[in-house]
Amino acid sequence: MLAYDTLLAARDAVRSKKISSVELTRQALDRIDKIEPRILAFNSLFADRALEQAKDVDAGKRTGPLAGVPIALKDNLCTSHGTTTCSSRMLENFRAPYDATIVKKLEAAGAVIVGKTNLDEFAMGSSTENSAFKTTRNPWDTARVPGGSSGGSAAALAAGMCCASIGSDTGGSIRQPASLCGVVGLKPTYGRVSRYGLVAFASSLDQIGPFGWNVPDCALLMNVISGRDPKDATSVDQAVPDYLKQLDEPLKGLRIGIAREYQLAAGMDPQVKSAVDAATKKYQELGAQLVDVSLPHTEYGIAAYYVIAPCEASSNLARYDGVHFGHRTKDPVKDIIELFSKSRAEGFGEEVQRRIMIGTYALSSGYYDAYYLRALKIRALIKRDFDQAFEKCDVILCPTSPTPAFKAGEKTGDPLQMYLCDVFTVTCNIAGIAGISLPCGFTTGPKPLPIGLQLLGPTFGEEKLLRIARMYELTTDWHKRRPSLETN
Amino acid sequence: MKGAYFVENRVCKSHKVLVGMEVHVQLSTQSKMFTGAANGFGGEPNTQVDEQVLGLPGVLPVMNKRAVEYAIMVGLALDCKIARHTKWDRKSYYYPDLPKNYQISQYDLPLCYEGAFELVRKDGSTLKIRIRRAHLEEDAGKLMHEAPGGYAIDFSIVDLNRAGTPLLEIVTEPDLSSPQDVALFGQELQKIVQFLGVSHGLMQMGHMRFEPNINVHITDQNGQVHKTAITEIKNLNSFSVLERATAYEVQRQIRQWEETGSLGRKSTYGWDEAKGSTFLQREKEEANDYRYFPDPDLPPVEVDDAWIAELKGQIGELPAARRKRYVDALGLSATDAAILASDRETGDFYEAAIAAGGDARRVSNLILSHGRRIANEKSVTLKEIGIAPARFAEVAGLIDQNKISVSSAGTIFDKLREKDGAAEQLAAELGLTQVSDTSAIDAAIDAMIAANPKPLQDYRGGKQSAMGALVGMVMKNGKGLNPKMVQEALKRKLGGE
Numbered sequence: 004m005l006a007y008d009t010l011l012a013a014r015d016a017v018r019s020k021k022i023s024s025v026e027l028t029r030q031a032l033d034r035i036d037k038i039e040p041r042i043l044a045f046n047s048l049f050a051d052r053a054l055e056q057a058k059d060v061d062a063g064k065r066t067g068p069l070a071g072v073p074i075a076l077k078d079n080l081c082t083s084h085g086t087t088t089c090s091s092r093m094l095e096n097f098r099a100p101y102d103a104t105i106v107k108k109l110e111a112a113g114a115v116i117v118g119k120t121n122l123d124e125f126a127m128g129s130s131t132e133n134s135a136f137k138t139t140r141n142p143w144d145t146a147r148v149p150g151g152s153s154g155g156s157a158a159a160l161a162a163g164m165c166c167a168s169i170g171s172d173t174g175g176s177i178r179q180p181a182s183l184c185g186v187v188g189l190k191p192t193y194g195r196v197s198r199y200g201l202v203a204f205a206s207s208l209d210q211i212g213p214f215g216w217n218v219p220d221c222a223l224l225m226n227v228i229s230g231r232d233p234k235d236a237t238s239v240d241q242a243v244p245d246y247l248k249q250l251d252e253p254l255k256g257l258r259i260g261i262a263r264e265y266q267l268a269a270g271m272d273p274q275v276k277s278a279v280d281a282a283t284k285k286y287q288e289l290g291a292q293l294v295d296v297s298l299p300h301t302e303y304g305i306a307a308y309y310v311i312a313p314c315e316a317s318s319n320l321a322r323y324d325g326v327h328f329g330h331r332t333k334d335p336v337k338d339i340i341e342l343f344s345k346s347r348a349e350g351f352g353e354e355v356q357r358r359i360m361i362g363t364y365a366l367s368s369g370y371y372d373a374y375y376l377r378a379l380k381i382r383a384l385i386k387r388d389f390d391q392a393f394e395k396c397d398v399i400l401c402p403t404s405p406t407p408a409f410k411a412g413e414k415t416g417d418p419l420q421m422y423l424c425d426v427f428t429v430t431c432n433i434a435g436i437a438g439i440s441l442p443c444g445f446t447t448g449p450k451p452l453p454i455g456l457q458l459l460g461p462t463f464g465e466e467k468l469l470r471i472a473r474m475y476e477l478t479t480d481w482h483k484r485r486p487s488l489e490t491n
Numbered sequence: 492m493k494g495a496y497f498v499e500n501r502v503c504k505s506h507k508v509l510v511g512m513e514v515h516v517q518l519s520t521q522s523k524m525f526t527g528a529a530n531g532f533g534g535e536p537n538t539q540v541d542e543q544v545l546g547l548p549g550v551l552p553v554m555n556k557r558a559v560e561y562a563i564m565v566g567l568a569l570d571c572k573i574a575r576h577t578k579w580d581r582k583s584y585y586y587p588d589l590p591k592n593y594q595i596s597q598y599d600l601p602l603c604y605e606g607a608f609e610l611v612r613k614d615g616s617t618l619k620i621r622i623r624r625a626h627l628e629e630d631a632g633k634l635m636h637e638a639p640g641g642y643a644i645d646f647s648i649v650d651l652n653r654a655g656t657p658l659l660e661i662v663t664e665p666d667l668s669s670p671q672d673v674a675l676f677g678q679e680l681q682k683i684v685q686f687l688g689v690s691h692g693l694m695q696m697g698h699m700r701f702e703p704n705i706n707v708h709i710t711d712q713n714g715q716v717h718k719t720a721i722t723e724i725k726n727l728n729s730f731s732v733l734e735r736a737t738a739y740e741v742q743r744q745i746r747q748w749e750e751t752g753s754l755g756r757k758s759t760y761g762w763d764e765a766k767g768s769t770f771l772q773r774e775k776e777e778a779n780d781y782r783y784f785p786d787p788d789l790p791p792v793e794v795d796d797a798w799i800a801e802l803k804g805q806i807g808e809l810p811a812a813r814r815k816r817y818v819d820a821l822g823l824s825a826t827d828a829a830i831l832a833s834d835r836e837t838g839d840f841y842e843a844a845i846a847a848g849g850d851a852r853r854v855s856n857l858i859l860s861h862g863r864r865i866a867n868e869k870s871v872t873l874k875e876i877g878i879a880p881a882r883f884a885e886v887a888g889l890i891d892q893n894k895i896s897v898s899s900a901g902t903i904f905d906k907l908r909e910k911d912g913a914a915e916q917l918a919a920e921l922g923l924t925q926v927s928d929t930s931a932i933d934a935a936i937d938a939m940i941a942a943n944p945k946p947l948q949d950y951r952g953g954k955q956s957a958m959g960a961l962v963g964m965v966m967k968n969g970k971g972l973n974p975k976m977v978q979e980a981l982k983r984k985l986g987g988e
Contacts, residue, residue: 081549094548101542103549202548207787236553236789315787318581321592322546326649343585366583366782375784 005030008485010072010167010220017060017071024057024071027166028115031073035117035164038488041145043137044159046078047085048118056115068227070113075159075168078119079126080211081200082106089202090134091124093323093330093350103200104232105169105211112227117165120155124352125320126176126204128152129424132415133354140411141183142486144450147408150180150424153214157184160214162488167224168214173204174308175403175428177212178440182403182455185442185484187472188214189221190428192462193435194239197232203319205312206237208432217482218441218473222246225465244466253474254467259286260296260396268426272406278444278454279402282475286400289474296392296399300384301430305422307385308429310365310378316355317362323350357418386434393461398471401427403440403455427457437465439472442481453481501752503745505710510673510737511623511665513702513723514680515658516690517630518561523655524629525552525595525789530657532696536639536650544655546590551788554579558657559602559792561689562627563802565659566603568683568809569622573799577602579789583782587649588632596628596660598783602792609811610667610676615825620676621664630656659690665704670741674734677701686810686835694728701727705740709748719744720755724762724769736762740769813838821851827859840873840880849884850891857883861904878907885914893973899923925973932965932972932980939965940984950985958982 006022007013016022032050039045053073060071076082079089081099088094102110110116123133131139131154139154141147142162149158153170157180160168170177172190181188189212196211203209213224226247231240261283287293325331325346332345351359365374392399404424414420431438436459443456456475460468476482523530526543543550566573580598606622632651638644661680667673681699684690691698703724709717724740727733740760747753760769808816810832817828831841840862844854858873862883865876886903889895895903895918906917918924926932940947943964950957958978965977 081547087548089548097548099542099547099549101547101549199551200549203788205787234553235551237551237787314784318583318593318782318784321583321585322548322590324585324587324592326587327545327590328547339587340585363782366784368780368782371782371784 004034005163005166008163008166009216010069011223013072013166014069014223024060024115025054027071028053028057028073028117031117031165034162038162038164041140041488042142042158042162042164043139044120044149044155044162044164045075045118046088046090046121046136046155049085049116050118052084053115053117056110060113060115065113067111067113068223069109072114072167073117073165074109074114075117075120075156075165076106076109077122077153077156077168077170079122079171079202079204080106080119080169081202082116082119084116085119087119087202088136089125090122090131090136091350091352091355092135093347094202095135095330097329099200101200104197104234105228106200108228109169120153120159120168122155122176123152124355125202125316126152126171126173126209127316127354127358129175129179129421130409130411130414131155132411133352135352138411141408141452142488143185143452144408146410147452148183148411150183150404150408152176152180153188154180154184156214157181157186157188160184160186160216161486163485167216167220169211169224169228170214171201171204171209171211172428172432173208173210173312174432175425177214178403178428178431178438178455178457179424181214181440182442182457183408183453185445185453185481185486186214186216187218187221187439187441187476187482188212189225189465189469190431190438191225191229191465192239192437193432194237195241195437195463195465196228197230197235197238199232199234203315205315206319207315208308208312210432218439218469218476219247219250221439222250222469225469229465239463241463246466246469249466250470250473251477252470253289254397254470255290257286257289257291257471257474258294258396259283259291260294260392260399262296262298262301262392262399262401264298264301265401265427268405270405270423271402274444274446275402275405275407275454279400279456282443282456283400285475285478289478294396296395298385298388298392298399298430300381300388303381304385304430304433305426307378307381308425308433309361309422310374311382311433313358313362314366314375314378315362317359317366320351320355320359323347325350354418382433385430389430389434389436389459389461397460398464398468399459401457401459403427403457407446407452407454431459436460436462437468439468441472441476442484443475443479444481445484453484500712501749502712503709503749504712506741506745507708507710508668508670508741509665509706509708510667511704512661512663512667512673512676513704514661514677515630515700515702516565516661516680516684516692517698518558518657518659518689519691519698520555520557520561520657522555524555524558524627524657526655528655531652534652536635536648536652539652540654544590544651552595552786554789554792555657558627560802560805561657561687562602562625562659563794563799564687564689564806565661565684566606566625567799567803567806568687569603569606569608569625569661571603571606571622571625573794574600574602574604575794576600576791577794578791579786580783581786582628584779586631587647588634588651588654590632590651590654594628594631595786595789597626601626602794608676608679610672610679611829612672612675618666618668618672620666623662623664625659625661628658628660630654630658665706667703670734670738673703673737674730677730677733682810682833686833687806688835694730697728699728701733703727703733703737703740705737705744707741707744709745717748717754719748720757722755722758722760722769724760725772727762732762732764735767736769739767743769807835808838810834810838821845821855823852823855827855830859831855836872836874843880844883844887847881847884849887853887853891854883857887857900857904861901865904865908876908877911878904879911882907882911882914889914889918893976894918894925895923896925896974922971924971926971929976929980932976933984935965935968935972936977936980936984938968947985
């Protein structure tokens with residue numbers, strides 16, 4: 004077990020020499036040794052290198068706001084050390100010759116990178132079941148999935164194998180696994196965090212973000228990873244505030260938006276609904292005013308998302324052709340086209356192939372207007388919905404996921420069922436706004452499962468969003484619960 | 492026998508050639524189109540690359556602002572409208588020299604559009620070439636089918652040094668009407684990009700690649716017009732080949748119609764230099780589906796008036812405008828004006844000489860004869876010959892003031908090559924200064940007349956040819972006299988007596 008399992012506590016403990024970084028890192032590695040076979044959160048471990056990094060911290064050679072703390076990275080972030088697989092056969096042995104901007108920033112801040120975590124192949128999925136290598140297990144009930152696509156990062160944290168982790172969110176891939184694993188996950192505003200070195204799934208929707216046990220941990224990580232990057236033209240040149248500075252100060256005159264469209268969502272688990280309703284009441288007790296808002300184009304969100312994301316993916320994934328890097332078929336081929344198609348057929352899993360085909364079709368001449376262009380129009384309308392809603396409220400409150408963690412294999416036969424996991428999360432990416440998921444309760448039963456509360460805020464409203472999340476967190480203990488992996 | 496009737500009667504009485512051009516110009520920016528990797532040419536294969544050029548997972552493009560500026564400059568030079576809002580699109584196709592399997596290009600909002608260029612033919616006639624569009628994109632790499640050093644291999648290898656080079660694609664309307672025009676347009680375009688300094692424009696280096704789209708309107712003996720299908724000849728990179736390939740293709744289309752009645756199909760041809768003929772590469776049944784869509788990694792480009800004004804300032808006066816001014820305002824011949832205005836350096840050199848006080852036409856003659864001669868002999872540019880523009884002005888002044896003869900200018904410039912100095916002083920040192928003092932001339936003439944009555948009588952007796960001899964005699968006794976002035980004074984004297 005980690006003596007300090009949250010980021011700020013661990014950082015402060017290392018800083019005040021209550022524990023050495025090497026000791027803390029060893030604890031994380033020991034925990035991984037013990038628990039990982041049941042969780043399957045990691046694709047690769049950087050054990051030796053992590054200990055080297057920890058030693059450097061202890062020797063005073065590495066300093067910074069994250070100095071000495073073990074952190075895990077989603078395996079779609081390029082690192083010059085080790086492999087970057089995206090949980091795909093295609094990139095099983097791919098070694099990036101460069102570090103993603105976020106990796107540079109984390110390491111410059113003194114973080115100790117323990118390893119890279121499992122995901123749905125190329126971040127396409129909501130359960131990690133689309134990983135070519137393994138399905139990560141939910142630490143609260145290992146028969147269940149951790150959510151996805153950043154399931155490995157959420158589970159590694161929830162299982163106590165690191166103090167914080169990094170994921171990426173294209174349609175809910177940070178918030179949904181955070182919700183299912185009982186941790187906090189933030190999807191920053193599009194352009195807040197550099198995407199350079201994040202293996203692209205859907206470029207206009209992808210955004211990197213943090214997982215932590217609590218809101219302050221996420222705020223600290225945001226301090227480190229935010230900001231304009233000259234290597235990412237879509238990153239925005241906007242000052243990065245100190246997200247920790249006023250974090251504990253409650254917001255006065257808080258207006259919480261309740262979208263009527265979210266009340267009508269089908270397939271909502273009653274326990275999720277009651278937990279979220281209770282959280283809403285809690286905010287009222289804290290002095291917040293509830294405001295009815297309308298997001299009338301919500302119902303088209305999933306449809307627009309499953310056009311835009313596959314279109315961009317079909318283009319982003321075109322480079323995996325067996326010629327320059329990645330998997331190349333070993334079969335004899337008659338020409339270059341066959342080399343392309345065989346390599347891709349062997350290297351990509353079913354869901355990735357499905358989305359490439361959907362995207363290729365939707366972008367084809369004659370279909371572009373009917374699909375992609377129309378999806379972009381919906382996108383503009385969804386953005387406008389949020390703009391209008393945020394004139395009336397500070398944040399919009401809703402569940403992160405309509406259900407708690409589901410059983411492995413439960414939805415794999417029906418991609419549409421799986422896509423509906425994203426019903427509350429995709430519009431946030433479509434509109435480019437910020438969203439956070441934080442624990443707001445547990446299901447009843449022998450293996451209680453975490454339930455996530457989602458707060459959506461306007462673009463570059465992270466400071467306020469984190470404070471509002473923190474208001475709730477300070478009055479509840481959900482974020483202090485830990486799964487009892489020893490007994491399940 | 493109906494068919495035979497038609498065959499017999501399929502005669503091309505006259506034809507009209509329509510050629511539209513697609514030109515790819517590699518821009519000579521420091522770095523590549525979407526990354527900081529050096530935009531170098533040559534080098535060992537795959538050395539002018541970085542992770543972005545290689546299209547590795549996770550990389551992102553960042554627009555090279557200078558490349559956009561270069562493109563706008565060409566657009567302005569071609570009198571194009573400049574898009575105030577434009578964007579980048581992905582053009583998808585699978586090919587091993589295209590690392591991402593899509594090319595970042597511009598689809599429906601080209602940076603420059605609706606321009607025009609006036610082609611001035613050798614005979615002085617002009618032809619307006621409409622420019623449809625000019626857009627920016629990234630170049631692809633190169634596939635090689637033999638190993639460096641020429642060794643045979645049974646697979647292909649890829650060199651990505653060229654990949655990511657900023658490429659400006661210029662597309663004209665089908666306004667070019669002869670193979671000569673096509674080649675001339677290519678040459679003029681080369682001059683423009685070189686003048687602007689946006690491309691080295693070296694044909695042998697592939698900096699400019701031409702693709703003429705050719706068809707012919709054939710008028711038969713009955714006055715009926717037959718329009719052949721458009722064929723495109725790919726990747727021509729010399730003006731000579733451009734002209735010959737276009738001429739060949741025009742004749743091939745006409746011959747095909749005459750022999751078979753077929754107008755052909757929209758198709759792509761290559762050029763076989765060894766055979767001196769075009770060959771069919773592929774028929775375009777329908778357009779390729781490139782699945783264009785806006786590149787989500789790149790924000791749109793906004794171009795404002797201030798930016799355009801700044802670039803106009805950087806361009807200065809364009810060759811065509813300069814050429815026109817040299818003819819209209821300075822009175823130069825069209826030929827001389829064209830040479831002086833063809834590149835920025837020569838024009839600037841010329842204007843510096845005028846600014847130093849030289850007569851426009853005199854200085855033009857001196858630069859075009861002696862300046863260019865010396866530059867050629869030294870294999871340097873005009874600016875590098877080591878003689879300042881002001882010296883040309885000084886020499887011009889000496890000629891105009893009759894202090895030296897036109898023919899001795901060369902000797903002075905040859906001296907100036909070796910050591911700089913005031914032209915007048917050098918002329919004196921070289922003994923080239925002419926005496927233009929009228930009293931000295933008059934005295935010499937009087938002396939000659941006194942000493943030589945015979946030739947004088949001959950001249951007065953009607954032998955006009957004696958004049959030469961008389962001038963010679965004056966000059967003999969009076970070294971350094973201005974022969975022109977001597978002759979004029981003699982005529983005046985003899986005629987007036």
